[in-house]
Amino acid sequence: MTDALQQLAARVCAAKADATPLYVHGGNTKKHLLGRTCSVERTLDISKYRGISHYQPQELVISARAGTPISELESALAEQGQMLPFEPPRYAGQATIGGTLAGNLSGPGRPWLGSIRDSVLGVQLINGSGQILEFGGKVMKNVAGYDVSRLQAGALGTLGVICEVHLKVLPLPEASVTLARDTSPDEALALMTNYAGQPKPLTGACWVNGKLYLRLAGAASAVEHTAQIWGGDRVDGAIWTQLQDMTHSFFTPSAELWRLATTPTAPCSDQADQCIDWGGSQRWLRTPPASIPQGAHLNLFSGGDRQTEVRGKLDQVQQTLQLRLKKAFDPAGILNPGRLYSWM
Amino acid sequence: MHVELHPRYSDNTEAKRAGELISACVHCGLCLATCPTYLDTGDERDSPRGRIYLLKQLLEEGEAGAVTRTHLDRCLSCRSCETACPSGMQYGKLADIGRGMLNIEAPRGPVERLFRFSLRQTLSRPALVAALLRTGQLFRPLLPPRLKRKIPLRQTPGAMPVSTQPRTMLALSGCVQSAATPLTHAAAARVLDRLGISLKIASEAGCCGAVNYHLGAHSDGLDNMRRNIDAWWPMIEAGAEAIISSATGCGSTLVEYGDLLQHDSVYAAKAKRVSALCRDIADVLVDEDLTLLNIERDIGRVAVHTPCSQQHALKQPDIVNTILRRAGFTLAKTRDDHLCCGSAGTYSILQRSRSERLRQRKLEALQVDNPALIVSANVGCQLHLDEESKIPVKHWIELLDPLTHQGH
Amino acid sequence: MPHPESVLLGLSKLNNILEVDPKARTARLQPGVTNLAISEAAAAHGLYYGPDPSSQIACSIGGNVAENSGGVHCLKYGLTVHNLLCVEMLTVEGERTTLGGGGLDSPGYDLMALVTGSEGLLGIVTEVTVKLLPCPEVARVVMAGFDSVRAAGDAVGAVIAAGIIPAGLEMMDALAIQAAEDFAQAGYPKEAQALLLCELDGTAEEVDQHVEAVTNIFNQHGASSLRVSSDDAERALLWKGRKSAFPAIGRLSADYYCMDGTIPRSQVSHVLEEISKLSAKYQLRCANVFHAGDGNLHPLIMFDSGDPQQLARAERFGADILELSVAVGGCITGEHGVGLEKLNQMPSQFSEAELHQFEDIKHAFDPALTLNPGKGIPILKRCQEYRALPRRHSHD
Ligand SMILES: Cc1cc2nc3c(=O)[nH]c(=O)nc-3n(C[C@H](O)[C@H](O)[C@@H](O)COP(=O)(O)OP(=O)(O)OC[C@H]3O[C@@H](n4cnc5c(N)ncnc54)[C@H](O)[C@@H]3O)c2cc1C
Ligand SMILES: Cc1cc2nc3c(=O)[nH]c(=O)nc-3n(C[C@H](O)[C@H](O)[C@H](O)COP(=O)(O)OP(=O)(O)OC[C@H]3O[C@@H](n4cnc5c(N)ncnc54)[C@H](O)[C@@H]3O)c2cc1C
Ligand code: SF4
């Protein structure tokens, strides 16, 4: 166990001892995103705890310390013709793998290639008592004990300090084509559902600024043949990077950015200014929709009042369970208190 | 799975055999989904694995009660579980031994015993069945609809071939079949005649023994078998090529003669020979040149019902489909072919409501593709399905018999 | 196997498919619906449910969630957790709650992911919504026999290195081939030391391209026999043997003890060599079935439970295999769960603090330890005793 790791654990122990909460951060790119703003003075910077610790291309597994920038992982993988399937935002090289897991951020391929939650195989974690723990592993399947690794996805660092992450990776697709056409958002949604129901190599479907974009990726023969059948203008793939990194003009800072996670068949919002991604499962909106479809979840992603709740409401049963779970990992409540919910 | 025999059974050969049979089961549960009674009740004890455990309990504890008997009674002996079992469990044999042991360990009440006794005595005697059936058919017009459906219409078998062919085969005329569906045997004889084979019957032979044996009356069943062997033996010695059955239920018992009589010092060798010679009519036709028959093929889509005895005991799930397809018929699509129709020998009498549910399910599964008629390979299934079916149910051999189509 | 004094809660009669939504490509199910029934119901819409454990004709979706079951197709299509949208659960207090939702993300902690694979220790699953996938246009299986396990293992590595993710990639050793072939009559090469089954699916062009690539790789690695399925019936037959391989071992032995370690794929030859040494040491035969794509190894130790000595040897043999799996960087269970059987090995994979963390999670959901008592997670103070106690492993 490295000294650096021991030092991180010691900081958590100390925080617990004097009951002073910590704000954990990596690249610190998401402080005001995803969750509530955490008004905690003392920070634990893990961006220095970085580096790829283990990579065996043949096993399709890569391990890296939490502070490793996404861009560093991506270039190591690209050398071997592989990639992170979940296409996380890189934010000018600042975003770290730890923060990405904590935020459960994934790119436009999510419905087909999965999220980071789907790719994570194991984690090393410091819990709220300062203990260094390992869960999962570097193998594809592991059901010994509870799946603590996947639980970290989206927990925004409130259950522990992520120190190392083991991930499943995939080969880069042999070929990729982007098709575009002008449609209304309603028409786009109908087309996305239709195309996604076909056994074709679709790995992206979004609608923004009046255009539907479809991405085909995989074996060259399949991509080419499908592109011919489906038709549309062939354009370069810039749109996907812009969505992945949220650098598309749609995302230029606005007062509020809402994210609706829903079924792809949920009716389209009548807001003129919206972006539909994930084949219809993710809708970006400027203002909250009038009504939330059955089973959908709404999150104030950025902007707005980040002192109130920014995440979807939980029922009473889940509130109780989640609070008890938080206590199970962080009995003193010192890790990112209030980041996810005010009561947590 | 290991069975620790109860000391009571240390000298009991049947119990030992049952223990050996059970050792093949590795309790994986893959048979459950193919068991009609488990699908019906969802009770583990109505599943093959559940019944195996109940019998294991009997062998280990040396006693069993009415509960064990009830769940074993509900078993159809369809042996669908055997086909599904990767581990090679011979469930049918185990169930037969189990039933025999339960008749001793958990005897039934006097009324039930008497009923089962008369059932066995009647059904295993062709002459008696025929007489009862004739009476029924005579009064059929006067009967209420429910009972009316139970009595099949009288069949006209048509003329039997008279010529002597170069090859001979023996026919098991069957008990219920000879009385209720004489057309089947006649059609088989005519078809074989066209193919150069004479079909002979030994008049002293009777029921194959299945009715008695599967109801746990083992010694009566074995007596039926010995009698048949005696009746056939001279003809076998005279060079009969095969013993043909046109009811797969009986055929599947014939192939077991050798095994069931293996400890009989007098009959063991003969029984083995009989089993080796036994073939279902389909088995013969699958190798023959069917162009010699002139067949009326334009009869609409045919739904083939494959009896359990054919697919799970004789292990020939596709043979009738193959023959009919080769003969040029259009077959209808069917579903859940592996599930029993509920006839199952005496089951339709002893477990009526369950049997009726299974029949309903089977009729639906056979008619998903709107066939013009249904064919089966076993008289029991044929009559059972025909009782409720809106479209005709026949023995498949009738389709190959030119005479049938000429309105005889 | 339930605790002797526990109440058994049977959910197999809750077996209704509540809804199939072909447009959203989802199915809402009661927990007792069998895995295979989902795909059968979806087939009418050209869809199917991805995970296909070999027990699929019998196992329930509730059990799949509890075990996070995989299947021969999970390298490409993922485990149960990857194919769930929503799980309705009863807490031990009897309160109903919905985890997950209609979209791909949910607020708060991802309790659905935590409950998946939790072996029924955290709550009772009462309804499951799964994702459905479009049935591939074409799927074909390439079957290849090899003269050595090592050659087959290398061929697996080479397929992955070529950037191909097969829909399924399975390996069997000589004993497993023999047993499976006895039952399924699929035409497996009985003389081969190792058999690979590699399924490729996708559009027609893609499958042609990949079948050619895989066939070349197998030939380069010295395949002694090669066969490519020509239709779906043949493909199903080739899989039938593999899918029945566990119970088919019952043909070779009265009982078998199925292990479930996952190992790095590159370690397979080494691990199988070690297993064959152990087999000699304990004088028990062992057949091996391997989800080669994802490194999940199922050694099937053959023994006779009527012989207490063999039983004890089988248990020690199994424990050695699990420890070997951990030693080469793997884990003690890939898909069957810990249950009672592998409680002893939990401390070889997890430290005391880690086991403690598991206990705290259990307490958060089920403070009185009511659900599946004694399973999954060893109770810490008894860990040492467990290590010392010779357990009676029972198969019934
Ligand atoms: C719409 C949008 C707008 C964006 N705008 C901006 C922007 O304006 N400025 C900007 O800088 N970036 C921005 N980003 C980029 C995005 O925040 C990064 O892509 C993200 O991946 C950063 O990771 P990080 O390491 O910086 O996370 P951090 O911000 O450091 O952490 C994110 C969360 O995870 C927790 N965490 C981090 N590391 C760990 C760990 N090791 N263990 C436990 N918990 C941990 C933190 O406590 C925090 O709650 C934007 C992204 C989007 C989608
Ligand atoms: C022949 C054979 C082959 C197999 N092949 C595979 C394979 O290829 N891949 C694989 O992953 N597994 C495999 N398995 C293991 C097993 O089939 C799976 O784990 C399966 O998911 C269990 O489902 P079940 O319905 O049988 O569950 P059960 O055995 O009934 O239950 C399993 C556990 O889940 C809990 N549970 C069940 N239902 C619920 C519920 N509704 N809520 C909460 N907890 C519940 C139970 O308490 C128990 O602890 C195989 C097993 C066999 C016998
Ligand atoms: S399939 Fe065979 S081995 Fe499995 S439980 Fe049924 S009888 Fe036993």
Ligand code: SF4
């Ligand atoms: S014989 Fe038929 S009814 Fe009896 S246990 Fe087997 S499958 Fe079930």
